[in-house]
Amino acid sequence: MSGVKPFFLTGANAKIKVNGRTLAYCTNLSYSVKVEHATPTVLGMYEASSVEPIGYTVTGQFSVIRYIADVANGVAGKNPNGVRNHGNGIGNWGESGVSIANLADGRAYENLKPSKLHTATTFDLEVIQKTPTGSIAAAKIRDVRITQADFKLEKKSAATQTFNFTALYADEDSFLADFSGTSQKFQ
Numbered sequence: 001m002s003g004v005k006p007f008f009l010t011g012a013n014a015k016i017k018v019n020g021r022t023l024a025y026c027t028n029l030s031y032s033v034k035v036e037h038a039t040p041t042v043l044g045m046y047e048a049s050s051v052e053p054i055g056y057t058v059t060g061q062f063s064v065i066r067y068i069a070d071v072a073n074g075v076a077g078k079n080p081n082g083v084r085n086h087g088n089g090i091g092n093w094g095e096s097g098v099s100i101a102n103l104a105d106g107r108a109y110e111n112l113k114p115s116k117l118h119t120a121t122t123f124d125l126e127v128i129q130k131t132p133t134g135s136i137a138a139a140k141i142r143d144v145r146i147t148q149a150d151f152k153l154e155k156k157s158a159a160t161q162t163f164n165f166t167a168l169y170a171d172e173d174s175f176l177a178d179f180s181g182t183s184q185k186f187q
Helices: 108-112 114-119
Strands: 015-018 021-038 052-065 123-131 134-152 160-172
Touching: 021 160, 108 114, 108 134
Parallel strands: none
Antiparallel strands: 015 021, 015 123, 021 052, 052 160, 123 134, 134 160
8 A cells, every 4th residue: 555645534634723714733623413312202102103303412622732922932033834923722712912813703712701701702613634635624513612621731742722612513524514494593
């Protein structure tokens, strides 16, 4: 198999994109799509006659390799390609003046600020896979809200930050999770 380029999704080449803008390199990403079911019963029957879907949820976590603010001072006075000098912590995901990009209307960072939770917005996560001919979208998780953030710094390794999330939809390269109705969706 020498000379054959890999054709499978690899974590080493995955990036996390938030609302179309590259945020960080992905070290770990996992998510679950759960479809809740119920077995309705009819009066007088002891067994269920069907299994019916009643809800759809997406939960998961992803980790990003953290870099520091003022990174140019540690790298010969110049920022590495694609790296902003303010760092890539969630506090920079849209706060004015230090934003990585205009992410989620500039309020993605409010997902973890107690005084701002009422104005926090959802955002989209995209996993982009590098291929021999360019890159393709492998998965897109839409309308994400952060539910937990963990920071880990260990000796002889890069700092990572792990985020748990809940979301409305998960799309993959093989399917699109489309909206099921009209009554609850905000337009």
